[in-house]
Amino acid sequence: MNKGDYVELHCHSAFSLGDGATSPEALASRAAELGYTHLALTDHDDLGGAVRFSRACQAAGISPLLGAEITLWDGSHLTLIVENWDGWKNVCALLTASRTESPRGSPALDLDALAGRAGGLVALSGCPHGRLPSLLRQERHAEARAWAGSLGDIFGERFHLELWDHRTHQEASLCADLLDLARETGTPWTVTHDVHYAGASGRAVHDLLTCIRRETTLDEAHRRGWLRPSAEWCLQAPAEMARRWRSAPEGIRRTRDIAERCAGFRLTDAPPVHPRFRLPAGWASADAMLESLSRVGLRERLPEASARHWRQLEHELSIIRGMEMADHFLVVWDICRFAREHRILCQGRGSAANSLVCYALRVTAVDPVANDLLFERFLSPERPEPPDIDVDFAALDDRERVLQYVYDTYGRGHAAMVCTHVEYRGRSAIRDAVRVLGLPVATADFLAKRVDGYASARTAAEWLEMAEGKALRAVGLDPAGPKARALVKLVAGLDGLPRHRGIHSGGFVLSGTPLGECVPIEPASMPNRTVIQWDKDDCADLGVPKFDLLGLGMLKLLGRCMDLVRDGRGVEVDIGRLPMDDPAVYAQIGAADTIGLFQIESRAQANFLPRLRPTCFYDVVISVGAIRPGPMLGGQVKEMLARRRGEVPTEYPHPDLEAVLGRTHGLALFQEQLMRCAIVVSGCSAGEADRLRRAMSRKRSRDEMHAATQSIREGMAARGVAEEAAEKVLGWLEACASYTFPESHAISFALLAYASAWLRLYYPAEYLCAILNAQPMGFYPVSTLIHDARQHGVDVRPIDLAASAWDCTLEESAAVRECVSAEVTESAEVRECVSAEVDGSRARDSAGARAHSRTDALTHSRTSPAVRVGLRYVRGLGTVTGRRLKAELERGAFTSVADVVERFDSEHGLRALAAAGAFRSWIPGGPRQALWAVLGELRARRSGGPLAPVAPSRTRLPELAPAERTLMAHHVTGFDVDGHPMRHLRDYLRGLGVAELGALRGDDRRHGERVTAAGLVIVRQRPGTARGFVFVGLEDETGRLDVIITPKLYEKEREIINGNGILAVRGRLGKEDGVVNLKAETFFPLRLDEATAVVRSHDYH
Template sequence: MNARFGREGTMTYAELHAHTNFSLLDGSSSPEAMVEEASRLGLRALAITDHDTLSGIVRFGAAAETAGLQAITGMELTIGNDPYSPTQPGQGVGAISATEWGRSTAPVGDTDQGTSHLTLLAETLTGYRNLCTLLTEAYQCGGRDTPWVPFETLARHATGLIALSGCPQGELGQTLARHGPEVGMMVAARYREAFGKENYFIELHRHGLPGDGARNAGLQEVATRLGLGCVATQNAHYHDASRAQLHHVVTCIRHGTTLAEAGAHLRANDEYRLKSGAEMARLFRDECTRAGSDPRRDPVRTTLAIAERCTFTLHDLVYEFPKPRLPNGESALSFLTRLVEAGKTVFYPDATAEVDARLRHELEIADQLGLSGYLLVFKEIVDWSQSQGILVSMRGSAPASAMLYCMGLCPIDPLEHNLLFERFCSPERREYPDIDLDFPHERREEVIQHIYTKYGRDYAAMVCEVNTYRARSAVRDVAKVLGLSATRAQRLADALDRHDDDPLGRLAREDVHGRLAEILVDLSRQLVDSPRHHSIHVGGMVISAEPLAMVTPIVPARMTGRTVLPWDKDDLTILAEVFDVHLIKMDLLSLGMLSAIGRCFDHVASLTGERLELHGFRYDPRVYDQLCEADTVGLFQVESRAQQSFLPRWRPRNLADVAISVGAIRPGPGAARAGEHIVRRRWGREPVTYPARELIPALRETYGVLLWQEQCIQVAVIAAGYTPGEADQLRRAMSHKRSTEQMEAVCEEMVTRMIDRGYDNETAESIRAMVVGFAGYGFPRAHAYPFAHLALISATLRLRYPEAYYTALLNCQPMGFYAPHTLLWDAHRHGVRVLPVHVNHSAWPSTLEPILPEPVANREPVGAMHHIAIRLGLQEVHGLGPAAREAFEEARATGPFTSIADLVARTRFDRERLECLAEVGALIGLPTGDTTTGSSTDRRATAWLTGELAGFGQGHLPGLADQLVTRPALAPMTDWEEVQAEYRTLGYAPGRHAIAYLRPSLVAQRAFTADSLGKQRHGRLVRAGGLVICRQRPETAGGVLFLTVEDETGLFNAIVQPPVYERLRRVLRGEGLLVLEGPLQLNDGTVHIMVRKAWPLRPETPTGTTRSHTGELVGVRSHDFR
């Protein structure tokens, strides 16, 4: 049978040049779609050759593995044309200067005259490694946005690669078009010399364009004269013609133009798709005829020969985690054992047989899985961090390890809290367990750079994050391509509701553009989920014993000092599960609360001499009362609206209770109303039931409700007879995004095993439903305990050292649920004095400042902390910006400012910055600098003076203020105007709340204060108003909107059901000051207004003013969460 034909007589063919949507804003089909279409067409193999990236090869390889299609790894690499090559002046071709050659600014998929494209295929593992090395060097040479390599670098790394001459943007194609076959032969000969005659092929295309035949004839002539083979490719940019229009759209996005104006940027037709062997045989009939009997010159048959040679697959990759440094004569296991035994004497001074057995078991598993060196590497990272004064905590499943506890890596005792080691590590998983470390957000970079330094930049890189198009970004970009204005495009995007089942469909129904709306929606749907750009993963880092370029390219990140892999965390999972290649991702995460706790520890140490530590921290027992009262603003993990609703009903009294609170407010358990059932069962309002008696030990702690991932494992072990490792594999399988068929297969096995163990169908199905409904959403129990630990530390610090705690929170913003104004007003409610910003008393950050002692109600003094206040820093002033910090600190270093004129002269602040300072009262009491007025006492007059000083000139002669014209008589600012100015410029008015000034209007509307709502009757129709500080519409809440509103007495929460939200959407989303009306819901200490009506809070005349300026009040914006 002819080798070119399959069993049914259809022409066989391998596509060796194809792009996916990982050729960012050029390819328009996913790797999976390309594989599916290639399989449908009966292609022998498919090569993905994305522009200057290997980002899509893992997904491509996995899809091909499933489809039974040969996957060829390749890339279209950008080459910097050598200015001294035969194509230069004096050698036949004209002018590309060396400067132009190295300056490629063309977008992906295009070239300028200084660069060209070359299609490269990995024939062997060596070739793949050279591909990675070339791409790594391309980014080093050309930078993140314009990678390219010089020809000499290409030639040095040609082994194991098959090169195709490329598309018309290839050097050969460009040269032939401009200078003819003679010069083209010189170019091709150079590539032949670099790759060898058997590894360099002339690439032919046919896309139904004028000149295709003549170009191919010229290319074939070059091939014949040089004895080179020819290959037919499609240079496919989408899987079928249905994606051609999207290809036009992404091309326009890339070029920043519209379809109407794109012109020659767009491809001329929809022929850049995958085609069958029969189609390719027809297209290239003339080229095949010219080839005669020479198989190397038959462009279709050659594709099969090349595919057969390309034996590399991702299964061939080899990766090794670095080995730790060990003391002389020690193995990794012996050193680990010695460290664990030493830690046992500290953390378990009276170790029981249970402790010894647990540690012995864990060390045996570590030895069995070869984890000793891995754990020691983490130990070194933690030890180094602590030696630098950097706090370290841990999350995820790793706190379940008693070994790690004994080595000081985690502050939670896993035996005391019955944490399941198998959730962290088990023999059945045969992989390195995840260890997630938390660091203060401002110091994590020190740890990352330490790792780069220790292991070398060729051996370490961050994991990338693939940012994809979502409905809003797709609509915005597609609308602009269709010719809508940027304003209109943004308005359409903003109108989409992420909670709508089909937001794009709704847009099509509601938009007035008719047919244009249909086109917009259709193209946007196609664009959704396409890669948009790459960024750095939140904390994932890979280190290797060998240079990473042996496995993956290394790409420079936009962040200085960082490099990234082209693969994201899901790719690493696929590599492990499909290809058995385990790149170890260390998660080095930043936690804002650790920053705040660390700073608070520093404040406490400087004021009291007491050095607090995460390990062994003792909670103040009074914090549980505060939690039960939902007094949690500014506390870690328990400050949200959902927590404030749950805690008074749950009534936590210990660490385990707080851990359950942390675990209950999660998407999975929340969606299943786990928290509600646990509360009701705890207090006898609902019977405690279990699916089977055998599951009582696993579910007793949570009253028969599945809350923890460990419980998921235990249920599978007890009910279905899984080993702990098998059960964790089940949990992971259920948590991944799988097809319906895959999920049914996973669940069917579980049900079968339960029935085989004697469970009836009804019980087996109820257990299956419990596990499936939960999997993938809940916390590991081991994760919740360290978070609960930090929650109780934050609560204790706030209770005992409130000034230090709130100061630390301010200096760590943004973080948490609440903006600084809410935190500061909460501090005020807790008896903390807050001093205003002042240029001579404030530093750039907020600080602690001694004050005269004053009795504080409801507050027990703690040593020196009783005589301390918070002095707001200049960083709190909106409009100054970080650039002003250096100028301010340099000026203040020489002494206090003696006058406003002195301030202007030494800081050189512009008018806007000076007026901001004047508006918030930061210049009050500062002499004006003239000889007639004395000190500044009124903000309006001071603002006028600073504006005049700033505008007078930068010479700043002595007596500058005296040289100004006579100042006009200006009316002093009223209290309300000062409050408005402070909210607008500072976000907060120290000691004053804006809603207090609007209270007469609220009283006139019969509105209650926040602190009085809890005293009203359940179900009563009430009104309340204030400043909206938080909006939440979580996906698991079925479209319900939750509001948190602040007035001068506290916070209250409101619930808006979907029909009411639809009716009041505009006011609820667009107004910062609201009055809400609805029946009051009281439930075990929680208070909500079930909103029926809402309107803006716009009083006619606030107290103390002659006119209303409330529209200018809110320089404060709500924190909106999903």
């Protein structure tokens, strides 16, 4: 026997969710270190790690063997290894059946299902939890022989008994019985080691996962015998396995025989998975239907389409025909057709916007010819990959209708969503590790809340040890003690491991053949949805096309806003036909008056837009594309602004590139620009240019880079470009490639950004009502949206059972309403309602008035409706009680307190409504008085007393002070429509020398001046591109301010910054190019315990 004969045929990775403690990559790496030539991955009822494992093994020089340990009807296990493509189809089908035909989370198969799908599979009798070992352990030998015979009948000579040696007496006895059975029945046997982690150090993490799965502590698991007795269940060296089985070498040799039998199967050579569009009667082919729809669609969208448009359309159709991709386009066309027929807003984005066919099919909203976009960025015969078509749909219920249409049209056997593997992050790792160690829940809460939301588990473990274990000491743990050391070790050990399986945001895989034979399908966590066991990266690795049917809250908002405008004003707004040269819109955007707008409301955009000073639509495109990690890290944003303002000269890497780069001042912000540059300087094809872009933007081998650049070099040489100049251009292109963004995507999103700005400018009440009903979405909390709308003249009315529906609604308002709220006393002028920060003269006097002119806007604003806040914003109702209340509202409006109590007799719910002021029309005196009266009515009803109308109580309770009312409103709804909480603290803050935030924008304030400011925290953000800097958005009754915090200061003041809803900060004022911020030097807490407890910010760190 050769010591290298052994092949491990039974390995679990972390995709045996809760029972494997090592990633597939780590298993492959460890196997290579130990000298394995083959290795099998057999996760519990799962092939989610198969693609990653295959890639890792091939990179390590190991032949990957794939399979699964399936669960049978009685809970026992059976190991299956794939021999060929029939075997792969069968194991996928078996796992699909076990997942979809059993209760979720409890997969199981019966013998008939196994018998029908046994071809191409090698079967092993399983680990000690297999049915055969279990029967032998119970001394049911006759049944064991019968079961071995049944499996032999199903699999023939491909069935083997499975033996193991983990140095335990129980296993030794079982193995002896298994060997006796093999001799009695003539069944071949083999050896495995039932691996659950790569190295012995993985035992602690496996014990942790076992406890998490069983919802118990380590101590309890030890007492109950649920943990394995040693670290033996790790991957052993082939020589060690040969030594252990030296008395029975045939078991070792047989592992090699099985491995060589199965080694011919390669998942990475999988046949393509393609959708098949169901052609209506009368169409000869998908190509014919697509060509007809495209030509008709182009005539409808562009009645005066140019010859260039028609040439481009024929060019694209020719490529689609040659690549046999017509079905892909028809599938997306059909889905978008369904959405439009059901008044569901949708819009394609990403590289699909480079396609005129997609534009003609009404999948995208961007004319790629007019915008000089390149189809080959989307689809190229030189890149034999399926097109990546992303479509946004109005979120929530509307998109769900679209998703269910896809399931119904193509069948659940041919359609499923892509999954996500939700990995352990810092907070979840801390919580699970603390619970398993038996530490108090308060310890988990304290530690987890102080870890950044996106921190990895490893980062969290490092943080626990920082500052000599300061955080551990704060919860009473000795950093050097066993509990603390175990906690740090376990948290770090969970890093990168999948915690559970989720649903991709919108990726669908459609297959003309049964999808469940290509990859296992299982029920998703959401009703009526299924997912495949692969994520988007797995699909990309294998070339499996996915259709991204994404939910976009902004489309839902825009649709609702247009409905409100149509229903309330009789005006039909079409966001596809808006005037794109409206100066008032650009003035609003340039002033960073963008709260609630799509893609341009963030802190980074608020700093960029006043410097950009947009005056046309392409400036919005630049804004959407520039505020991305790549351009910002590459320094291109600052350079472009400097060139735009004339502070530095605009230079081009080659004179011929001015036509391509002129609008971005000599810089390539977009991928299509990079491709166009290559075409201009070298005369290469668009496909070659895309090949260059892809080679430069990814980590490629030297040979790939050379192949991609050689034709460009040759083209430049043929055009007379000197070698030195050619190398300069190539170097510039490569530098640009690392940060460029798809221009087609930026234009698609810029269209929505402009539409949101236009609607908010001219229909502010309708826009606010729509955005409140579309929550959660966007960058800012609801309180900021309402405060901003009030500053723009919108009349926002509080929750009131006599007037409120479940959602927010519109009501008639006064004919004329001043725009500035009463609390902003420093302004002597009443601003026009067009915009809080837009210059009124520009908005009123600009030329080019059209159907929705500036004059119309002023008229609309002066007769603008009021927004009534809906009952959906009463926080204390809870999900179940809220549904009950919503159902009652759908039956009819409430007419009195008695009516409310009779139809909605939930004491918990009534308390929440009273606290929210919902009885204000019927019970004067505030929340206390309402609670007193309503509970009295409820008790009278429950005691059988009369249900007479509630009269003013003889007991008059003292009303809340104004500050108390505001704080209670924030506590129970998240906002106060009557005013800002900070106004009640103004006298106190003024005594501390704290400036109003709005005043910091005044001309009397100088750049670099040291000031003290305070406000509600509305946003905390720690972008990955900011080198550890943290940004906090503060708001008071006069304005907003961004605070910049260095990494060092953040670590020093972390608890104050993260633990308080109101912050006071001293620092240096920054005032440049219309942008105002504060560079923090120190923070100090305010004695406002009651206030800070109710404020909820939006945190992104």
